[in-house]
Amino acid sequence: MAVSPMKVGVIGCGAISGAYFDAAKRFPVLQIAAAADLDMERAAAKAKDNNCRACSVAEILSDPEIKIILNLTIPKAHYEIAMKSIEAGKHVHAEKPLAVDRTQGKKIVEAAKAKGVRVGSAPDTFMGAGIQTCIKLIDDGWIGTPLGATAFMTCRGHESWHPDPEFYYEIGGGPVLDMGPYYLTALVAMLGPVKRTASFSKASFEYRTITSAKKFGKKVKVEVPTHVAGSLDFANGVLGTIIMSFDVVGAQLPRIEIFGSEGTISVPDPNAFSGPIHVQRLGGERQQVPFSHIYAENNRGIGAADIAYAVQSGRPHRCSGEMAYHVLDVMQALNEGGTQTIASTCHRPAPLPLGLVSGQLDE
Secondary structure, eight states: OOOOOEEEEEEOOSTTHHHHHHHHTTOTTEEEEEEEOSSHHHHHHHHHHTTOEEOOHHHHHHOTTEEEEEEOSOHHHHHHHHHHHHHTTOEEEESSSSOSSHHHHHHHHHHHHHHTOOEEESOOGGGSHHHHHHHHHHHTTTTSSEEEEEEEEEOSOSTTTOSSGGGGGSTTOHHHHHHHHHHHHHHHHHHOOEEEEEEEEEOSOSEEEOOSSTTTTOEEEOOSOSEEEEEEEETTSOEEEEEEESSOSSOOOOSEEEEETTEEEEEOOTTSSOOOOEEEETTSOOEEOOOSSSOOSOOTTHHHHHHHHHHHHOOOOSSBHHHHHHHHHHHHHHHHOEEEEOOOOOOOOOOOOTTOOTTOOOO
16 A cells, blocks of 8 residues: 655654654654643754654644644653643554543544544564564464463563653553553454453552662652452453552563463463464474564554554554553453443454565555
8 A cells, every 4th residue: 555654743752752763763644843841952853863843732732733742751751742732633553552541532533533533552573573473373263262271470660770750650540550551452453352350459568769870869758559369251252360569579471371272372472562472272382483473573553553543544553542541451350350331442453464574564
């Protein structure tokens, strides 16, 4: 399919933005035209490095040539920037999560629908070679009928390495909203939507102490659950177990595993685009499986490229607002604890076609 470049404005030039700037260079359908940040020096540096202009948020939103906004602000700002972008008639692809709660997320999706623009959210890592290969293995019946799943993300938090880790422990942060999008989006892409959750959650420490150099010794008040243990009841009958924690030192757990009637798939890190995939079928030996798809390198921003393709072809985009809201709904339920019925649902995103070349998303 022939597509034309669409101009992109980046709002938020923090640590994650570098990957988006780099990935956009690999997709001719995206042309980053401008960058904005509360810190204009930071925006200017990114703009200089990436051959675009630095300007204010208002200037980006008022530019009629900019059609897509990459919303790379901190989670607490996602809602405000998304709503302003939608009101300006821009398509929006945001860093994860879509918003910090269901109310905000629902308003974003409804506003985009009313305005006739596309809205999507990271993670787009499920479009990488790793998860796409796992989707094909499941759909092709390599493990029979999926029966169960596990997902584990455990670490001791980010204050030991991140220069500005406070937001990980503020409203909108925590392991579920920070890392849960990768795991839950991958699970939904492979297995479909979740219909019920059951969970327990807690904040194990009242304060966290920053040990990275920039703010060494600063204490951060913890406002969110930092250890969550839950169960997922998928609409297709699969039962899942999930642990998300910023309180664990040195656990040796798999990232994600899918258990089927005829075998098991060990899924690579959903925070990456690749990684080893292992399959063990009933009566056979564990074996590593080669990738069936391309995009094994870091391609954060591929979701924005997919919006550009979808806008021009009229097809649904894969990192949809519908799926991002469903994942947010599930995450809030896990954080709140207890047993909850998930009111939202979504479609599994369409797998990428086989045989694509780099920079291409449709045949």
